[in-house]
Amino acid sequence: MPTYNAPVEDMLFLYEKLRDNKNYNEIDKYKEVTTDLVKNILDEAAKINQNLILPLAKAGDENPTVLENGVVRTPPGYKEAYKKFIEDGWTSLSCDPKYGGQGMPKTVSAFFDEMLSSASLAFKLYSELTLGAYNCIHHHATDEIKNKYLPKMVEGKWSGTMCLTEPVCGTDLGLLKTKAVEQSDGTYKITGQKIFITSGDHDLTENIIHLVIARASDSPNGTKGISLFLVPKFIVKEDGSIDTRNGISTGSIETKMGIKGSATCVLNFDEAKGYMIGPKNKGLSQMFTMMNLERIVVGIQGLGISEIAYQNSLIYAKERKQGKSTKNQSPNGNADLIIEHADIRKTLLNMKSIIEGERALCFWLSQQTEVSLNHSDHKIKQDATDMVSLMTPVVKSLFSDLGMEITSDAMQIYGGYGYTKDQGIEQLYRDNRITPIYEGTNSVQAIDLVFRKLVNQNGDIIDKYISMIRGDLNKNNKDLSSFVAKLEIYIDKLSKFSTWMKDKIKTSKDDANAASNDYLRVLGYVAIGYSWLKVLEVSYKDYSNNKDFYEDKIQTANFYFNRVLPRVESHYLSATTGSKYIMDFKFN
């Protein structure tokens, strides 16, 4: 079984030294979230993840969730762990104190998301979707609904789901068939089938609050006729207690490649009682409130799984002896630790430089997200929203894809042992493999980025982003100059690619579409490079206070700039060859 040590030191470094967003620091309610408080939280978080949650990963993989006589049973140990998990208040970390939450900003809760992803992604999903549903209800529902449902969800006694996908519609929700028929009391009867519903049913909570998109009888076709409904597994009485079972049954659960402890359900809604949330026919945009935040969390999942893969690879590389390093002159059979081999070291540094860069980017994004949600100035809020929108598909896709690269490299370091179940390394790979798929496949993210996020009604967002990075390049700092010079090469490339892309969006949508995945990566690699630059700035400035830590940062960044950033080049060259030859191809 893999071991795990939560990277608290790196997280606290970010929290203390890189909380540099002026607008974020103006948000009153977070002023009392001191580094000391965060340290306490992260120390406790580390304990529960390392001790209680981590063993659930293997348990869930070996004893997947099952559907027995219509009831979904989670793997052994899940119930007990979940009870402790909610008792200690971990579901409520980032929730509104008004409903019993602890009101922590995403700059803190994102660290917890990472740790929980490292420990057990399958277990995490049970509370993650609750928070998604919480966010959506919190944003869009009436006070009556909020008061009725949110406290129990924050407490973790009730969980939540997002019911979007149907057999014929995944990416393209306009095709949905689930119907909502209005009743005389203003409620709706919901009928239809939803598939791939994470935590759709299980035995961890007393009730499950489904957020369901459906089409009201008199609504138009396509995405413009979709409304959002709250549909509880058990009807909730006026006094908040649980009443009869609603018309929802679990048709089946999916047998999956990984995250086997997570119940992925087919849910059949048969005239289930539902309550409309927000205005009619605006369901999709409401659902996206939750989808967007959720997509960032999927990126963080990739980061968390990468971290535990890296940690275990490093441990193994320091234990396993095989082959001679270049320094070994011994003529007999003595072998060196594999960490002495350049290629293994390169692979480990590749992991580390990506992981720490991602974590820094994520921290930057968490500050932006909080500004977008909580700043008092509308313009500042809007600008932050645009940055978050731009980076959401990038973080979701790039981190999940790089999670595949890193878990795969971990398997390679383990060799044959990595392919067997005993070590638990191949499980990391299988568990992470859902992240490039769910919450919108990575290709869908790339298309969303290119066609909806680069330029919007507020202007040329990508241009603002590039200008912001350029503005932040500290060219007079001699320590940084070689890094700045390297990053500039790729910022220029990103800029050129962006201009090309904006032109193609107008003149040849297929060119833009075919180039979108490459473009997303180019933007992502530059964004991580930019985050590294911020880390470097602090590292040189504060060097004497923590020499070993900062030296490690500087050398890790150096690897990123030397060996990871140049990936931009091939993406750019390949993507800008157009698409005519692709569109003309006859697939016989």
Add this chain to the structure above:
Amino acid sequence: MPTYNAPVEDMLFLYEKLRDNKNYNEIDKYKEVTTDLVKNILDEAAKINQNLILPLAKAGDENPTVLENGVVRTPPGYKEAYKKFIEDGWTSLSCDPKYGGQGMPKTVSAFFDEMLSSASLAFKLYSELTLGAYNCIHHHATDEIKNKYLPKMVEGKWSGTMCLTEPVCGTDLGLLKTKAVEQSDGTYKITGQKIFITSGDHDLTENIIHLVIARASDSPNGTKGISLFLVPKFIVKEDGSIDTRNGISTGSIETKMGIKGSATCVLNFDEAKGYMIGPKNKGLSQMFTMMNLERIVVGIQGLGISEIAYQNSLIYAKERKQGKSTKNQSPNGNADLIIEHADIRKTLLNMKSIIEGERALCFWLSQQTEVSLNHSDHKIKQDATDMVSLMTPVVKSLFSDLGMEITSDAMQIYGGYGYTKDQGIEQLYRDNRITPIYEGTNSVQAIDLVFRKLVNQNGDIIDKYISMIRGDLNKNNKDLSSFVAKLEIYIDKLSKFSTWMKDKIKTSKDDANAASNDYLRVLGYVAIGYSWLKVLEVSYKDYSNNKDFYEDKIQTANFYFNRVLPRVESHYLSATTGSKYIMDFKFN
């Protein structure tokens, strides 16, 4: 369950039009292997793979091989299928007619290897290792041994294994601990533990012939004291009939991520009777006779799994409707087939251009392999051997890695359905995941390429290879000129990278080591490009005889040159940054 149609047309195209190696065509015994004969073989091969073998893939994944009371049981259906498989003579395809084989060249048997890999890799491994052992015995054993063991192996009644790995030694065989003690009758008693032994035990054959490397009592440490032994599961009497059980027991079988129908065994040798093969202390080089051929087959496995992943992705993309293409102006919810989307088309063409390029490269390599084994001229033979040596690690690593890319892309095309077990797509991904690991991890291949294959006692092999490609570039052919121009850019890059590498091998081994994986890919992408160029030459020349087929080839090649070849750029940029910063890094 995935469907499969063997790509017989493409294979016959290669066999008929690209059998262009003059030296190969001089080998007498293959002159009667006409295209018609090969067509008959491939048609039959397609049938057995599509109908009999393909269903075994799912059966084996759902009912893995088990060890019960010391006996290994293969999955349901394996026994019956194996019986038919050997009755129809498929194990004997490429074997020497002297021992009952059909004497087909690798230019034919490699196609069969590909088909069988597409249909079920786990099932394939039972006969594949037999052929590995066959080759090794055929090359190195005495006539007595050959006459005693080979006919039954060729017939498929007995199978074979390669027993190399031990708990402490995988890559580094010099560390092996298995002992061989000579007996008065000239036989040896073998004692030790071997792990990760593919087909180490099973119920498909009457006997299993293990080829075991071990250290004789008086042999030196390290790789120079390794000898090779034939150790049968059951002792074979003088008359060829089966006698008592030898001292070999199955300790356990591995629970793996994929290829679950294949028995991966821990074998305990306890004074098992063994017969030395070839000269004492030369066991490693003898084993490598079989390892090298086997490594090419691992590359072909990656190709085969890629092919079936592509075929099913294409089918799905033509059935699944989701989202609107850029041509769709319909304002209501109508969706298009996903094959209308540029990004999906790009992904499919990426797969296809890699697969067909790999197949062409493989066909080129099969001819070289036959020349290296069977040509009458020593110098020609040696030159071919050098080319095969150079390309072996490239084919093994690049094809297996690209197999991961392609099966992963297939999952993305299937979306959520790709992650569930029902479709069988995720199984392709898991099954292929062993290919970058076994027969030497891909990093080990890269190091082998760089330190042993570029330059050897026969001269500068990589230089000969590059000169050969350059010599073949038909610059006066107008049809080809744009392709030639693109390939030249990357040949130049390969040449520059090779010069850098040869210098670093002398001056900084760590630089070379850290760059080796990138170098392997650069060489591989150029080699596939070169193979495409040969395909293109025929396609233009013969265009009017099969317009649709050749147009498809030309357009697919065009994709490869536009979108795949540019990957070279980033590998080169990243790899040539040296390794000092990597070697100096403190992994605390």
